[in-house]
Amino acid sequence: MIDVLYFAWVRERIGIPKEKLQTSAVTVMDLVEELRAREDRYALAFSDLSALRVALDQDLSEFDAPLDGVREVAFFPPMTGG
Amino acid sequence: MRVVVQEAPFDPGAELNAFGNGDTDIGAVVSFTGVTRDVSGGLSRMQIEHYPGMTERALMQICEEAQTRWSLADVLVIHRFGTMEPGDNIMMVATASRHRADAFAAAEFLMDYLKSRAPFWKKEITSDGSEWVAAKDSDEDALNRWD
Numbered sequence: 001m002i003d004v005l006y007f008a009w010v011r012e013r014i015g016i017p018k019e020k021l022q023t024s025a026v027t028v029m030d031l032v033e034e035l036r037a038r039e040d041r042y043a044l045a046f047s048d049l050s051a052l053r054v055a056l057d058q059d060l061s062e063f064d065a066p067l068d069g070v071r072e073v074a075f076f077p078p079m080t081g082g
Numbered sequence: 083m084r085v086v087v088q089e090a091p092f093d094p095g096a097e098l099n100a101f102g103n104g105d106t107d108i109g110a111v112v113s114f115t116g117v118t119r120d121v122s123g124g125l126s127r128m129q130i131e132h133y134p135g136m137t138e139r140a141l142m143q144i145c146e147e148a149q150t151r152w153s154l155a156d157v158l159v160i161h162r163f164g165t166m167e168p169g170d171n172i173m174m175v176a177t178a179s180r181h182r183a184d185a186f187a188a189a190e191f192l193m194d195y196l197k198s199r200a201p202f203w204k205k206e207i208t209s210d211g212s213e214w215v216a217a218k219d220s221d222e223d224a225l226n227r228w229d
Contacts, residue, residue: 078217
């Protein structure tokens with residue numbers, strides 16, 4: 001099982017902040033494809049990956065990164081701190 | 083080094099007075115305070131969301147990176163989340179060093195990095211509705227000058 005977290009408008013589009021998923025995805029991109037195939041709200045949230053960032057176990061990562069050993073994946077828009 | 087992520091307001095003056103206090107090697111203290119600005123259309127409030135856990139981790143990493151690049155006696159970052167009204171303080175950074183060049187450069191570096199590498203997201207609420215603040219290309223460009 002893997003924890004998947006959503007923030008900002010990604011959270012709003014998907015409608016939940018967090019879920020636990022059983023996945024066979026090898027990379028982040030595989031997980032994105034699985035999510036896109038689930039429901040329209042996921043397809044909409046993940047329609048433009050250039051507008052998204054991903055963190056693996058709370059470190060910024062890339063969409064082609066492997067999920068092996070990862071416990072927490074987070075998807076969110078580019079950050080706007082400061 | 084101190085990193086604080088909190089919902090409650092903070093007092094920049096009191097924080098600055100306490101910062102580096104008693105360390106007589108410090109010759110320069112630089113600080114920056116980010117304030118909630120009004121926008122056209124009239125901002126009623128701003129909501130700041132963050133990623134608990136990653137936020138603290140990312141801020142610590144950015145502070146540690148600043149400490150490897152410059153000779154700093156101390157670093158402070160305070161960043162709020164939750165609801166802000168126009169005029170409210172959002173965040174502050176302070177840097178202390180023997181000479182001012184290190185403190186100035188490190189403060190700018192911290193601001194550039196925490197703007198686009200610390201997991202915060204701002205949403206502006208006006209009378210017209212609400213909108214997530216988009217990241218600017220210039221924010222990303224600002225990072226390149228530190229490569």
